Amino acid sequence: MKHSLTESFTGYQQSRTLHLMVLLVITATYLFSLLGNVANAGMTGPASQSTEFPHFPSIQTNVAFWEKVYTHYSTSEAVIHDQYDLSRIYAVIPIMDYLKPGAGQANKPLLDAEQKKYAAILTSLAQGIPPITQEERRVATIMKGLRQSQLVKASESIRVQIGQKERFREGVMRSRTHLPEIKKIFRSYNLPEELAYLPHVESSFNPDARSKVGASGLWQFTKSTGKEYLRIDGTIDERHDPILASHAAAKFLKRNHSVLGSWPLALTAYNYGTAGMARAKRDKGSYEKIFQEYDQGYFKFASRNFYSEFLAALNSAKRLEQSLFTPVQTRPSVTTIRLSSQVSIDSIKRHFKVDGKTIQTLNPTIEQSVLDGKKPLPRGYQLKLPATGQNSPVQVVTTESKKRSS
Template sequence: MDHRWPSVSGRFSLCLGGLLLLLWTASLQAHEPQPHALPVPKALKRHIDFWTHIFTAIDGHGGVLHDADDLGVIYHTFGHLPASSHQRQDVIDRQRQHYRLLLSALAGNGGKAGNEDEQRMLALFDSPPSVERLRQASENIRFQRGVRDQFVRGLERSGTYLPVIRRIFKEAKLPNALTWLPLLESSFHPRAYSKAGAAGLWQFTRGTGRIYLTIDEAVDERFDIHRASVAAARLLRDNYARLGTWPLAITAYNHGAWGMLKAVAKLKTKDFGTIVRQYRSPSFGFASRNFYAEFLAVLDVVNRRDHFFPNIKARAPEPTHALKLNAYVALSTLETYLGLDRRDMADWNASLRRSVRETYLRIPKGYILRIPQHLMKQPELRARWAAVPRRLRFKAQLQPRTYRTRRGDTLSAIAARAGVSVRTLARQNRLRPPYRIRAGKVLRLPYHAVTQAQYRVQPGDMLSSIAERVVATVSTLAKLNRLKRPYRLRVGQVLQVPRLDTQTRGYWVFRGETLSSIAKRNGTTVAALAALNDVKPSAVIRAGQILRLPRLQMTSRR
């Protein structure tokens, strides 16, 4: 998906392009989406049938050789290709060359078949091909891998997310059919990430995502099912407002509204079948040209899924509590006071980035934390959040870590010392190749690049609050940094701190809990819990007490 338009509503005008484009697009008015069935252009029937075949009949081990323009022309079907990429490509190339020679021979013979293979070849075309069409076809043989197994996994995952998406799209007054778009985009995989950098269930690129979502060092909302679904609904509405038809608006989800407006202006038509057949542009390639046909095939399969996949059952949705944070807070703090493993919380809240998961960067104020309902009741969740001390609730994010460059520094050397790629460091500082830097320039270092056991003192910090934030004791910090009472700190001071504890975690005791109930809830034993906290197994614990819990080797799924 490559959408670069800002969000708009109502009338719009374009400031770029020639006079013809301006005149054409000025006549387009915002269209209110209507909940009707999506149109199926007659010109796309063979294309839809092709994608239906790919989705239902061929898995990832096989594929087909076909004509890139007329998808109904399938030359060869591979049942099971070699696992080795080199061997697989060799098999595909040999078959492609075989059919290329057959088509060339037909063209050289004026389109008349001289044997059974050539007769079979001619029969593949919807109508008798001309000599020129045969020559073109010989250079237009494309391989398409099967995706049946991937499609099945997407159908299974769909049940987890469709209730949320359908509610959002209903509120946006969008056709219900559009809720199946993630099956085409990501196979309903919430953590999908493409080679082009598109991410999440809805496969937003970074550029498009920043128009509709928050993407920064702490949060990437492309991985938030709720926020990303709202963003997708807005994008689709914006596309429809600019283009006026669903075939164009849905194709714009892949190709961009600007690109589709150019196609409409060039051909002076909104007829999608005409645009698919006649529009030529370097950027309007196979994926964009076929995106709408693929989606219609998805809907076809979904509507007949009991026929194609009679034994497939969609997973049930997992209800969650939503807790809106009214302050900046570290994940380690939530881990202690909510009583949940940080790895589980990161799994349930996929938009939290590595810098939050693995350092002390704070979760932003206003973030909606989601916790499965079966883990605790809403009143307990709210009570636990209310118990977080004021000193651990912050009004702002941690100040960025920086590095002032020196004479002789190179970006590659700085990146190597920081443990990140040159590209990551360059993007953090908006640098472009050839990445020339001057002495004295202050660079921002990604938080996940500074996971050394250090902490820079922020305004308002006390040693006790720092100790609680980094899951350590005051005495441990004092000993590490050779501090003496009364532990006076200065802003900007760098303290040595323990790395994030991978063996134990803090746990705030809720009213009515006992060592036995806490041990059972967290997959450990009373004896282990008592030994870790230097108490007797029969000890009485009090509400508000902070215990240490052993951290499970694998994330819990209570």
């Protein structure tokens, strides 16, 4: 049967329109897929997860909590929360910025009072006393459906977390000085370069960080663990050299992984100890069971949350790296000399015409006793000086020796 010209043209138009519509749908689907990939590039989610660093369902709430601590809550805010269920947040209150001197002492009375207030509300609810005030009713809504024993436990499990937003942001900016080289170090040990982000949890990438328990440096090694990999004595403390300490951290983490068999366990052992995690693994078997059930010795809040904090720091830092203008900080050009004998810091200053501050900046491993002139720099120490210093280390030793003999 023949078609008229009009019918043929109409059929052609309909066919062409259909093909155009199909093409538009395919193109739109492709574009949305690209946009989705870009949007999810730094987000926590199955698509961005590494098989070596799994986001277990049991820790998702904890990872989300720490991401908010690192990127949402200010250092002028305190989060009052349950230490076992991190989705249970009772209040976020304003405080004196904890980065300011004396903030800890100034904030303590307020934070103690807040903890006692919510403990009293929860105790009252556990006793079956109907909530009266608006705040009591709000907390009762949060705790709806819990048994008396659970309410009692909650009243004993109130914790305060200070926000880290500004501190974490500064750490990301600071990390640009050493992070590229630290990644190379970890790759050289056949380790995942994601581990290079762990100092965000430990020290905010501050090589001078010191803890109340004696941990020190970028990687917060204690003296006992640090001495297994680094020189730590009365004159030199290599924990404060970011590069030397990163080699030590790579060796320590590699050992943890070889003993424990997974990165969630190896990273938790960085906080809790290798032997302790080996016992926990024997007792519970898997990381998830340890996270959910293990409660022996010193395995408390910090150890239980350490892997979650690492994942949160990794996710948060990578997102901030994309949004912050953080140019790589170039380190000063230096020349390194190996001392052939003990030398006082004053002789170094005079001979190379360099001030004490410069020596300290370029040689963060030198202990204060040496900088104060109480002890000499040891023989064999590799001293870094501004690249303009061209004198021989032998001359320094000779000058020092002559002065002692005269």
